[in-house]
Amino acid sequence: MRIGVLGRVFISRSQNIFENLALEEWMLRNYRPDEESMLIWSNKPAVVIGRHQNPWLEADLNFLKSNNIELARRHSGGGAVYHDLGNLNISILTSHQRHERKRNLCMIAEALSQEFNIKVEPNNRNDLWLQPGQRKISGTAARIVRQVAYHHLTLLVNADIAILKRSLSSPFRETISTNATRSVQAPAVGCLVHEIPDITVEKVQNVVVESFKKQYSHTEVITLPNVTNDQQFPGVSEYEKELHNWEWIYGRTPQFTLSLYNDRIRVEHGIITESLKNQKLIGRALSGDIIQTYLGFAIKPILGIDTTKYLAEMKAYLCEVPKGYDPKLIALNATVVTALFGALIYPFYAYLIGDNAAAEEKQTV
Template sequence: MAQTMMKKIVASSACLMVGITRRTSSRSLVTASNNVTAKKERNLPAEGEITKSVFMSQSTDIYTNLALEDWMYRNMDFSNHHVMMVWRNEPCVVIGRHQNPWLEANVPLLNEREIALARRNSGGGTVYHDRGNLNITFFTHRERYDRKYNLELIKRALFRGFGIKSIINERQDMVVRDKYKVSGTAAKLGRLTAYHHCTLLVNANKADLSRALAKRETQATASTRSEVANLSEMDNRVTVESLQTAIGYEYLRTAALSLQDGGQGQISKQRGFQFVNPTDDWFPGLAELRNELQSWDWNYGRTPVFTVSRSFPVPAELLAPSKAYSATQELVISMSVDKGLIDDVTLNIPPGLVESGFHGEASVITQLKGKRFTSEALTALQDAMLTRHSSDVRKLDDKEQFVAKCFDQVVNTV
């Protein structure tokens, strides 16, 4: 009964209070879901009829914030109400919709440090987030999408609030001091709704950023790396909180479709800053979206096909002692990985290792196909090699341990 009454209330724009810093539920700002699902093409309102809100997410969980972004994209009508969402996360790496996590990030380090890896729904490159990042998402109707408007607004806020001069380069990154990147950008455009989001480096841990985004050598295309800087290095007055306020007010004082500065008069017409709590109570179905975004199948299973190959010199003590070899004896492991699963494996075993008694039987390789490109595959390799032993010998010999160690380095090191 209470939920039914709330839906009736939110359907009426008369219930929407104007405020700058008032804490309020986002339910008062969304159109009833049964109306939203029936969104239709129509003449869009004039600029003066569009109101704005700044949503401030109370979550610092990357999967929750990405789910909130996706929920708003799917369910809200931005025809006459534009929203800028600001949010921040605990340490995580966020890759683009079509990217390869093993190529873009140091996956073993992320697992070791319990740093989340998330695949977002938009394109673009890989970024590192921590509490020193400010993330911003601009939501509009599809026909009102304007990435240049959004970036110019941020640029203006940086200068107005802190005197920081920046430029927007040809890749639509925000750059300071002619070369240091402080913001990356990406977008998702639907039939009726669009969003553009970016992350601003305020006082992020650049050492952790560098380690988390260490590159793996594979036959695939990686993100373009850039020199980065924190905005706090430009002016120590810049904090995530002060920047959030500066950009929020710049957004509210600027006309909806042009960069005309309306000052305090324009601010007074807006819906202001709104704290939002990303839970199912506020956004029904959000938990399901979050679970999908946190799943292995989404974050790793959507990876395009890639191959990886590495060579390992065989220690002399593992070679046949009575033989002399003219060339370095190297074990070469090559793998093709599709949707995060091992599709094909090749072990090129040097003569010295074969003559000392190691044979890479086809049965061992067969056991690896279809396994995740993780330690799951290493376990399968070890089990397969053990099956060749007699029942009373359940330990890998020196040569098998060497092969397993090499395989582990292919799967679990950058």
């Protein structure tokens, strides 16, 4: 137990990813050395990428847009994660000296294991596994500014795993070349509800809060109905505005090259700087409209069929590994088959309704 240090728990009632990330950043920059804090919240569906990641590489942006799933870039590094209201987000703020991921993870793992009679344990990547089966239920990241740090993590309670996997499956994973941080996909993903059918986010939240409180002689629990209140948190609305703008979400993307059907595009800070086929694109922000122009057969429906969806589903189906088969060989075969399918369907599409990519290019450029 820490004597002389105040423990504070902030429970955000906001379900907006940008507001909650803004509050987290505000708390980091306004940290008081005589206290340690835990911030807890849940968001409506969102994909959150790391500070040094590429959104086109980490998520299916078309799917996100079609399903009203937000895309956000956080200040910490690490990989992409999916949030929804079945996911509990936890951020622990301490001095740099007291910053220790393993201690935080052990605290949470032990509390969950004891309360719900399950086995949760940290791994060497600072994730949490639900055993048996090494099912990942939590990914973590950290941020250190001067002498202050936070360690934050997701905790999958009863999240929609199907939407999670679909949201984090980029159709351009094999066509983007970059040095940006790539997410490491877990072999298995799980939720606490798989072991405890009646579990809720609120129950998990209570267990985590009580475990945190045991570390301090005195702890305050504060519920926040409005996390962007500038009177309570001066300047927090400016952090929220920054997190929400295009320059932060897309413009901070490290340089990359995107190979499309008949072109190779170089992109720096979200802006096209080179194109082998179309010089008019140079200087424009990379957008879904531009990709649609080049890959109309893969983005637009063909005769009413959403080919992007079916190509992705085909690959996912083919990548399901039957018992006794080499998973690497299955994945290779899936990639080859979907590539051949794309190569064959495009000429057929062009023959049926004309290759309108050039016409669309004239209209959109």
